[in-house]
Amino acid sequence: MIAALSKYVFHPLWDLKEGSQRLTEWRRLESMQWWDEAELRNYQTQRLKAMVGYSAKHSWYYRNLFKSNGLSFTDDNFSLEDFKKVPVTTKKEVRNFLPQFISEQFQRDNLVQAKTGGSTGVSLELYFDKTCQEYRNAAQLMADRWSGWDIGQAKAAVWGNPPTPVGLKQVLRHHLHDRTIYLDTMDLNPDSMNEFVAHWRRVKPEAVFGHAHSIFIFAKYLVDNQIGDLRPRGIVATSMMLLDHERKLIEQAFECPVTNRYGCEEVGLIACECEEHDGMHINTPHVFVELLDSNDQPVKPGEPGKIVLTDLNNYGMPLIRYRVEDVGVYSERSCRCGRGLPILERLEGRVADFLVLPSGGQVAGISLIERTLSRIPGIEQMQLVQESIDLITINRVKGHDYDANTDPGLIQAMRETFDESVRIEINDVGAIAQEPSGKYRFSICKV
Numbered sequence: 001m002i003a004a005l006s007k008y009v010f011h012p013l014w015d016l017k018e019g020s021q022r023l024t025e026w027r028r029l030e031s032m033q034w035w036d037e038a039e040l041r042n043y044q045t046q047r048l049k050a051m052v053g054y055s056a057k058h059s060w061y062y063r064n065l066f067k068s069n070g071l072s073f074t075d076d077n078f079s080l081e082d083f084k085k086v087p088v089t090t091k092k093e094v095r096n097f098l099p100q101f102i103s104e105q106f107q108r109d110n111l112v113q114a115k116t117g118g119s120t121g122v123s124l125e126l127y128f129d130k131t132c133q134e135y136r137n138a139a140q141l142m143a144d145r146w147s148g149w150d151i152g153q154a155k156a157a158v159w160g161n162p163p164t165p166v167g168l169k170q171v172l173r174h175h176l177h178d179r180t181i182y183l184d185t186m187d188l189n190p191d192s193m194n195e196f197v198a199h200w201r202r203v204k205p206e207a208v209f210g211h212a213h214s215i216f217i218f219a220k221y222l223v224d225n226q227i228g229d230l231r232p233r234g235i236v237a238t239s240m241m242l243l244d245h246e247r248k249l250i251e252q253a254f255e256c257p258v259t260n261r262y263g264c265e266e267v268g269l270i271a272c273e274c275e276e277h278d279g280m281h282i283n284t285p286h287v288f289v290e291l292l293d294s295n296d297q298p299v300k301p302g303e304p305g306k307i308v309l310t311d312l313n314n315y316g317m318p319l320i321r322y323r324v325e326d327v328g329v330y331s332e333r334s335c336r337c338g339r340g341l342p343i344l345e346r347l348e349g350r351v352a353d354f355l356v357l358p359s360g361g362q363v364a365g366i367s368l369i370e371r372t373l374s375r376i377p378g379i380e381q382m383q384l385v386q387e388s389i390d391l392i393t394i395n396r397v398k399g400h401d402y403d404a405n406t407d408p409g410l411i412q413a414m415r416e417t418f419d420e421s422v423r424i425e426i427n428d429v430g431a432i433a434q435e436p437s438g439k440y441r442f443s444i445c446k447v
């Protein structure tokens with residue numbers, strides 16, 4: 001009853017009151033997702049052209065970048081070929097030239113300010129215009145519904161720093177509109193998880209959202225304590241780092257498939273699995289995604305490439321060909337669901353998460369950990385820290401099946417990748433420390 005009221009009454013009323021385009025854009029996306037790929041590409045190119053033309057006029061940074069590279073973009077003069085000559089923008093440039101990125105048509109005070117979570121150790125200040133925020137929320141609504149959840153239904157969030165509603169307006173919004181219960185990942189312990197289970201049973205949320213690893217820890221608590229009555233319709237893992245063994249345990253704990261999602265603060269939703277759970281559909285109407293090699297040239301389907309994004313929504317602070325420091329693989333196959341949105345096959349991990357081999361090669365820490373965890377029993381959690389080219393520290397949390405063979409097995413598994421010139425040390429730790437944002441880092445490279 002409350003779910004229906006929330007969906008059909010409170011959500012539309014709230015948008016009307018706020019003058020928001022969120023639901024309008026959501027309805028547009030709901031229909032657009034079924035367009036064929038060519039139609040979607042065409043729509044995307046129109047929006048790309050508009051954003052690049054706008055940036056040439058109103059962003060000091062891009063106007064000068066285009067000019068110094070002999071590129072000219074106007075409303076009638078745009079080619080993808082020229083667009084691909086625009087040098088890639090890095091986080092460093094955004095940090096160093098922040099005011100110059102912001103559109104001259106906006107006052108900074110009228111924009112929404114945000115900071116990135118710093119999951120790669122990089123914290124960035126960003127600004128969004130109001131419409132951009134509404135469009136991003138619309139895309140999130142569409143993707144949330146792919147998980148099995150629907151507008152108006154209660155949600156559970158396993159999240160760091162949950163918001164506390166203040167004042168009547170926020171309290172009303174919380175109960176009638178957002179309908180979310182939180183488990184704070186800044187302090188996950190048996191007591192807080194037990195309390196959350198009780199809260200869950202009262203509210204009966206239809207979906208759970210959170211960083212993959214945080215949901216995993218909660219799922220493990222449920223399995224270990226034989227709690228088998230939490231049954232959401234959807235689970236959305238919003239972190240890119242969803243390991244296979246974590247996914248399996250989460251699905252076992254909730255008897256529900258996990259929907260893997262990839263996004264970032266800078267551009268919002270990038271890609272998300274649909275109900276087929278076979279690769280992630282790219283948010284084509286809102287973001288132009290490129291996968292590039294080390295020379296910033298496009299990679300082929302199936303090959304890992306550095307993810308470079310152009311935001312098509314944020315006129316307040318344009319980001320064009322922005323390197324987000326993640327690595328992904330795309331595919332040209334279409335999904336069984338019939339949506340025309342193209343497929344991001346998988347994420348290989350953040351660039352920063354690759355470890356360096358003495359040979360100069362790189363190895364994805366996430367893959368190394370996944371392989372090790374799936375083969376060596378006795379480890380609950382591990383984190384690789386490459387202190388230098390010849391020293392790797394493994395922070396290891398003992399599992400219940402830990403025995404005398406675990407650590408030698410762990411070293412041996414690492415030796416398949418790193419030869420004797422690399423010292424490998426194991427630290428016995430009680431837990432892996434979290435980032436201040438609440439995210440976990442599985443591998444840290446200090447080289």
Ligand SMILES: [Zn+2]
Nearest residue numbers: 274276335337
């Ligand atoms: Zn699909």
